[in-house]
Ligand SMILES: Nc1ncnc2c1ncn2[C@@H]1O[C@H](COP(=O)(O)OP(=O)(O)OP(=O)(O)O)[C@@H](O)[C@H]1O
């Protein structure tokens with residue numbers, strides 16, 4: 001395979017990368033770095049790995065964003081399908097501490113079998129796909145070495161470089177936060193548009209979406225009537241409330257993504273984050289055009305908008321605990337400069353038990369995120385925390401647990417107070 005210049009230079013910097021292995025999402029990753037020389041004091045890095053387990057790692061590196069994202073998206077399934085079932089697969093990243101866009105995502109494999117299947121599969125991946133492969137050995141002194149694989153012209157695989165593995169400090173920013181901007185969250189129309197334009201060849205439906213977006217209504221910064229966004233996790237009562245608000249205020253009700261994108265939503269939901277999130281981002285610009293148009297003659301209520309787009313994207317991208325989220329005030333929480341800002345954003349909050357009860361009562365098909373929200377309380381906490389860190393119009397939290405009528409009354413009071421309606 002041809003090695004690109006960027007790949008060669010990255011390989012030249014290999015020893016400057018730090019590594020994070022997520023053996024368990026509930027605790028911090030294990031961080032390690034590489035040293036070409038053996039240090040005097042050997043430190044045990046992989047405390048939960050037996051010296052006789054065979055360990056490997058692989059990292060996806062392509063310069064082509066979409067190739068990388070799509071390949072990584074399918075890699076875990078391939079590994080789980082083709083590796084021996086005893087082989088444990090943990091998420092891992094190689095990154096340059098605190099350097100934006102430096103993350104190469106991958107997996108750490110622990111193999112207790114003596115079968116040759118794992119090494120054969122890794123050799124095939126090395127020869128045919130954009131991956132770096134390493135194996136790990138534990139010495140008699142309990143120190144680990146990393147062996148970076150390469151392949152010769154005739155396809156033979158060999159360990160070409162050896163490094164000593166040393167424990168590394170926890171970085172200031174969790175590695176999963178380094179690639180968020182323009183991979184998970186888009187901060188301008190042009191950045192999101194560019195993604196769909198670039199993937200027209202691999203996803204023909206992108207053209208239909210871009211055609212719609214090209215015909216979007218113009219959106220102005222100022223609106224004659226207030227624009228009120230209702231946000232919240234799934235089943236917190238947004239649809240119920242927004243429909244009542246429409247009646248009570250004689251308002252126009254809109255949503256993001258807008259109805260006109262529905263035929264393509266499932267198609268883009270199946271794509272990796274960079275493409276899927278660009279689709280949702282463009283949905284907001286379509287909704288913004290509709291808001292601008294409708295707010296000339298009446299108040300506008302919007303069921304989900306930018307807060308949802310950013311919060312679900314960030315909470316999915318950031319691994320592990322809530323404390324791994326970028327700190328409040330980080331650039332990832334800023335409002336896109338070219339997106340119409342609402343007058344007020346209300347965030348419906350509900351305790352998890354009542355939300356699950358409402359989900360069960362409703363009993364519709366669920367999106368991956370909805371299933372994740374039901375199963376994974378960490379994810380739920382990260383979405384809620386992110387909602388509250390997003391800047392621009394900050395969210396005002398509303399207790400959504402009382403009856404629908406009581407929630408409506410409470411929200412009308414807030415709207416009258418903040419928007420003078
Ligand atoms: N205040 C309330 N008290 C009790 N049940 C409610 C209340 N508000 C809504 N519900 C019920 O909870 C379920 C979810 O409500 P709804 O569909 O309005 O939520 P949602 O936030 O729009 O969900 P999603 O984001 O998944 O579309 C529905 O069955 C609805 O009738």
Ligand SMILES: Cc1cn([C@H]2C[C@H](O)[C@@H](COP(=O)(O)O)O2)c(=O)[nH]c1=O
Pocket residue numbers: 234256257280281304305308309310312313367368369370
């Ligand atoms: C607007 C928007 C939504 N999502 C995800 C988050 C939820 O699980 C579903 C909710 O959609 P619904 O139409 O309100 O049922 O979609 C997202 O990931 N990004 C977005 O911008």
